[in-house]
Amino acid sequence: MLIGLGTLLLLLVVVLLYKVSTMIGVAKNKSEGPDSRSNNINGILMLVFLIVFSGAIVYSAYVYYDDYVIPVASQHGVTTDDMFWVTMWVTGFAFVVTHVLLFYYAFRYRYRKNNKATFYPDNSKLEVIWTIVPAVVLTLLVLYGLNVWTDITSQAPEESEVVEIMGMQFAWKTRYPGNDNQLGNYDYKKIDAANMFGMDLTDKNSFDDFTPREIHLPKGKPVLFNIRARDVLHSVYVPAFRLKMDAVPGMPTKFWFIPTKSTAEMREETGNPDFNYELACAEICGDGHFTMRMVIVVDEPADYEKWKKEQQTWLSKNPEYISSIPEELREVALISSGINTEAAKVSEASL
Amino acid sequence: MDTADLHIVEDHSTEAHDDHHEQGFVEKYIFSQDHKTIAKQFLISGILWAVIGGLLSVFFRLQLGFPNMSMEWLRPLLGGWISANGQLDPGFYLAMVTMHGTIMVFFVLTAGLSGTFSNFLIPLQIGARDMASGFMNMLSYWFFFLSSVIMFTSFFISTGPASGGWVIYPPLSALPQAMSGSGLGMTLWLIAMALFIVSTLLGGINYVATVINLRTDGMSFTKLPLTIWAFFLTAIIGILSFPVLLSAALLLILDRSFGTSFYLSEIYIGGEALPNLGGSPILFQHLFWFLGHPEVYIVLLPSLGITSEIISTNSRKPIFGYKAMIGSMIGIGFLSFIVWAHHMFVTGMNPFLGSIFMLLTLIIAIPSAIKVFNYIATLWQGNIVFTPAMLFSIGLVSFFISGGLTGLFMGNSALDIQLHDTYFIVAHFHLVMGSAAFFGMLAGVYHWFPKMFGRMMDAKLGYIHFWLSFIGIYLIFFPMHYIGIAGFPRRYYSFTNFDAFSSFTDLNAFISVAAIATFTAQFIFLFNFFYSMFRGKKASSNPWKSNTLEWTTPINPGHGNWPGEIPKVYRWPYDYSKPGAPDDFIPQTVPLSETPESNLPHENELINMESKADDDAIVINTDDKE
Numbered sequence: 001m002l003i004g005l006g007t008l009l010l011l012l013v014v015v016l017l018y019k020v021s022t023m024i025g026v027a028k029n030k031s032e033g034p035d036s037r038s039n040n041i042n043g044i045l046m047l048v049f050l051i052v053f054s055g056a057i058v059y060s061a062y063v064y065y066d067d068y069v070i071p072v073a074s075q076h077g078v079t080t081d082d083m084f085w086v087t088m089w090v091t092g093f094a095f096v097v098t099h100v101l102l103f104y105y106a107f108r109y110r111y112r113k114n115n116k117a118t119f120y121p122d123n124s125k126l127e128v129i130w131t132i133v134p135a136v137v138l139t140l141l142v143l144y145g146l147n148v149w150t151d152i153t154s155q156a157p158e159e160s161e162v163v164e165i166m167g168m169q170f171a172w173k174t175r176y177p178g179n180d181n182q183l184g185n186y187d188y189k190k191i192d193a194a195n196m197f198g199m200d201l202t203d204k205n206s207f208d209d210f211t212p213r214e215i216h217l218p219k220g221k222p223v224l225f226n227i228r229a230r231d232v233l234h235s236v237y238v239p240a241f242r243l244k245m246d247a248v249p250g251m252p253t254k255f256w257f258i259p260t261k262s263t264a265e266m267r268e269e270t271g272n273p274d275f276n277y278e279l280a281c282a283e284i285c286g287d288g289h290f291t292m293r294m295v296i297v298v299d300e301p302a303d304y305e306k307w308k309k310e311q312q313t314w315l316s317k318n319p320e321y322i323s324s325i326p327e328e329l330r331e332v333a334l335i336s337s338g339i340n341t342e343a344a345k346v347s348e349a350s351l
Numbered sequence: 352m353d354t355a356d357l358h359i360v361e362d363h364s365t366e367a368h369d370d371h372h373e374q375g376f377v378e379k380y381i382f383s384q385d386h387k388t389i390a391k392q393f394l395i396s397g398i399l400w401a402v403i404g405g406l407l408s409v410f411f412r413l414q415l416g417f418p419n420m421s422m423e424w425l426r427p428l429l430g431g432w433i434s435a436n437g438q439l440d441p442g443f444y445l446a447m448v449t450m451h452g453t454i455m456v457f458f459v460l461t462a463g464l465s466g467t468f469s470n471f472l473i474p475l476q477i478g479a480r481d482m483a484s485g486f487m488n489m490l491s492y493w494f495f496f497l498s499s500v501i502m503f504t505s506f507f508i509s510t511g512p513a514s515g516g517w518v519i520y521p522p523l524s525a526l527p528q529a530m531s532g533s534g535l536g537m538t539l540w541l542i543a544m545a546l547f548i549v550s551t552l553l554g555g556i557n558y559v560a561t562v563i564n565l566r567t568d569g570m571s572f573t574k575l576p577l578t579i580w581a582f583f584l585t586a587i588i589g590i591l592s593f594p595v596l597l598s599a600a601l602l603l604i605l606d607r608s609f610g611t612s613f614y615l616s617e618i619y620i621g622g623e624a625l626p627n628l629g630g631s632p633i634l635f636q637h638l639f640w641f642l643g644h645p646e647v648y649i650v651l652l653p654s655l656g657i658t659s660e661i662i663s664t665n666s667r668k669p670i671f672g673y674k675a676m677i678g679s680m681i682g683i684g685f686l687s688f689i690v691w692a693h694h695m696f697v698t699g700m701n702p703f704l705g706s707i708f709m710l711l712t713l714i715i716a717i718p719s720a721i722k723v724f725n726y727i728a729t730l731w732q733g734n735i736v737f738t739p740a741m742l743f744s745i746g747l748v749s750f751f752i753s754g755g756l757t758g759l760f761m762g763n764s765a766l767d768i769q770l771h772d773t774y775f776i777v778a779h780f781h782l783v784m785g786s787a788a789f790f791g792m793l794a795g796v797y798h799w800f801p802k803m804f805g806r807m808m809d810a811k812l813g814y815i816h817f818w819l820s821f822i823g824i825y826l827i828f829f830p831m832h833y834i835g836i837a838g839f840p841r842r843y844y845s846f847t848n849f850d851a852f853s854s855f856t857d858l859n860a861f862i863s864v865a866a867i868a869t870f871t872a873q874f875i876f877l878f879n880f881f882y883s884m885f886r887g888k889k890a891s892s893n894p895w896k897s898n899t900l901e902w903t904t905p906i907n908p909g910h911g912n913w914p915g916e917i918p919k920v921y922r923w924p925y926d927y928s929k930p931g932a933p934d935d936f937i938p939q940t941v942p943l944s945e946t947p948e949s950n951l952p953h954e955n956e957l958i959n960m961e962s963k964a965d966d967d968a969i970v971i972n973t974d975d976k977e
Contacts, residue, residue, distance in 0.1 A: 042737035067854040068833040091756040105730040117928035118732035121669040134720040148765040153702030188617040231620040232523040239838035250616025253699030286530040287442040290843040
């Protein structure tokens with residue numbers, strides 16, 4: 001209703017303005033040929049636009065600098081940031097040159113009554129030059145990019161800390177391999193309200209896995225994210241690590257990197273005592289897409305090891321699942337999950 | 352071959368002429384087979400869709416710019432999609448984003464752009480009575496119309512329209528449990544798109560057949576206006592890529608409704624494990640982007656063709672590097688098929704594949720760069736007439752540069768890791784394909800309006816419209832780069848959940864204000880368009896002093912376009928400001944033998960061949976009559 005009224009009002013204003021302008025036009029009785037006054041105005045506006053536009057870009061780039069240059073806390077992130085700014089300078093140069101020429105020519109060569117344009121249909125030499133120059137520049141950029149890309153996507157080092165991240169509507173879940181450094185198998189058909197990962201308890205590697213509420217990572221050590229999704233596509237995205245990788249149901253993905261700054265160091269660097277690394281979702285996954293947040297804590301290596309030791313295994317928090325462990329593995333399960341004998345007895349009794 | 356074609360054309364034209372006076376209203380304006388009427392149908396449908404698509408963006412920009420604002424006042428329009436406390440429903444936010452993308456990419460910039468200008472200009476500029484098949488052409492529009500009706504209907508169902516993003520990635524789009532828009536809304540989306548693809552194919556096959564077969568005497572491919580080259584290549588790209596989208600959609604329909612597992616595997620949703628195993632969501636992305644990337648050029652090439660024509664005409668200069676322009680369009684067309692996976696660098700695809708696609712992607716920047724340089728060289732030492740069409744064309748070049756350059760960031764797989772699915776990509780494609788193609792479309796409307804409706808649009812309103820839109824679009828999309836570099840993800844209903852995305856509230860509000868202002872400015876165009884259609888100044892026969900064939904038709908060309916014989920073509924379309932010529936333009940229909948004063952040396956040699964060709968043509972015609 002309101003929109004309709006607004007539109008109507010707007011239309012009315014436009015109609016009125018238009019009527020007035022045409023009447024003036026009729027009164028002036030314009031001659032044939034392009035209207036040189038309008039033409040001059042538009043030509044000058046081209047130049048004005050160029051100047052104001054440049055000014056606005058410089059101003060905004062300066063004012064918002066601290067907002068758009070965000071802290072970086074991973075080894076490869078520093079490399080990609082460097083490449084980003086190299087690309088920015090290269091494209092920035094092309095941007096300035098082409099725009100200056102575009103708007104300046106538009107202004108400079110605006111219609112004049114007795115002027116005649118130069119008949120200049122082609123020039124092979126020019127064409128070759130401006131094919132080869134971008135080609136060379138692009139080749140360099142491609143080689144640079146390929147180099148960085150190959151490094152980032154290379155095989156994770158053997159000693160990497162393995163962390164599983166699983167996306168679901170609308171939360172991230174994480175699982176650590178525990179003492180044996182082996183994540184247990186999973187089967188999506190075993191998922192239920194407590195066993196969110198679908199952990200396969202016939203695999204003894206899963207007994208000591210733990211599933212904390214926050215992700216902790218050691219500073220300065222390679223970390224391998226094993227990424228999966230259990231319902232729709234999600235995308236693991238940590239802006240500060242320059243890290244993004246889709247989580248795909250049915251197809252596990254991975255991303256490895258080295259965090260370089262602990263959370264404490266970042267708090268100092270950003271001057272924000274509440275700073276936290278945040279894991280966000282970057283692939284539309286439903287109504288709650290914008291709420292998929294998880295905190296990541298980067299610890300000094302010693303603190304990280306300490307934290308790891310303090311974690312209780314998933315099995316010890318969910319002893320009722322002992323019943324689904326094959327008879328012959330229960331003993332192993334009780335030991336590696338760190339469940340004390342009493343808890344084990346309770347669950348035995350409940351069988 | 353030529354003789355046979357001529358027979359067909361002439362026969363058709365006589366028939367058409369006989370029909371002409373008996374046409375009723377329905378035949379003339381609704382189920383018309385005349386390419387000009389069909390073009391106008393596409394144009395007006397496209398404009399209506401653009402208003403809807405634009406309005407959606409205003410709504411979701413309000414949410415992004417002013418997240419705490421009460422949307423209560425939208426309740427009369429959106430009803431239940433406004434929550435009890437006056438907030439926009441997050442699901443409907445995604446639905447609006449999805450529909451905005453779908454509408455703008457397909458219904459406005461594919462159907463509205465190609466449908467309008469390929470239909471209108473191909474027969475007029477190559478010298479044909481009509482399309483190769485008028486009936487197929489009519490079907491093309493009505494399939495599009497049906498598709499439009501179904502897509503529009505999906506706004507009014509209780510579960511809302513499709514909402515999984517315009518790329519409709521499964522499993523989100525495949526599972527009604529995943530979001531409400533993936534229910535009936537998605538079904539309607541798929542049906543509408545299937546019909547849309549049929550429409551595009553019917554149109555595309557027609558355009559290609561017409562350009563190949565129905566060119567008038569003398570109109571060799573090397574004398575075709577760049578518009579026609581662009582439409583021709585666009586149609587070929589469409590014919591090759593849209594069927595792949597259809598197959599992707601069909602498999603999705605099978606997954607949704609018939610229990611297959613093409614895209615689904617190991618899914619636990621809504622408290623149950625689905626039986627689907629072995630499918631791959633990535634397969635869909637490959638199929639989708641095999642269309643999706645060429646689609647970018649389906650949207651862009653016609654605009655580049657239109658502006659090539661307009662920039663040359665209004666610079667009063669030949670387009671610089673005609674052959675390089677054609678070469679780069681062919682290059683872009685070819686490369687557009689082998690770069691699709693640059694949309695998928697972070698999907699977990701094999702990194703080696705990522706390297707290959709990065710290499711191919713950055714190669715496509717070369718022909719694009721050539722085009723830009725050629726445009727600028729065309730302006731150099733011109734005598735530039737700033738018609739509204741010319742202004743919009745210059746605006747297009749600017750957007751094409753600004754958006755194209757950020758492509759070098761996105762196409763670099765290592766940089767894409769951070770920039771993927773942030774506002775950086777939103778800024779990138781809105782400039783390079785959205786706004787650029789949109790400006791090409793507007794330029795085309797301003798330029799060929801006199802031919803479409805026999806009247807002129809008001810130039811002053813055109814100027815105002817241009818400057819408001821040009822500045823407005825930069826105010827919307829330039830700041831988005833900053834937001835993108837800061838890592839803000841797209842398709843977020845709100846950023847308040849994250850500390851990392853807590854900055855830029857002022858800039859987001861600014862962008863929203865700019866978007867609303869720019870949208871409002873389009874009403875100047877709407878008024879100008881509809882008012883001028885009936886009340887505009889009467890057009891002269893060649894208002895822009897242009898060389899191409901359409902300006903040799905009567906001011907209001909009837910069915911069959913030329914009342915008498917179709918004119919012959921003797922020269923390329925860009926003889927502007929030729930040294931020695933009395934005027935600063937020489938239409939394509941003027942024989943070289945009539946312009947000895949301005950002929951280039953090699954053209955004088957062609958004069959003999961020209962007269963020979965004329966003789967041949969006369970012989971054919973006499974044969975015909977006997």
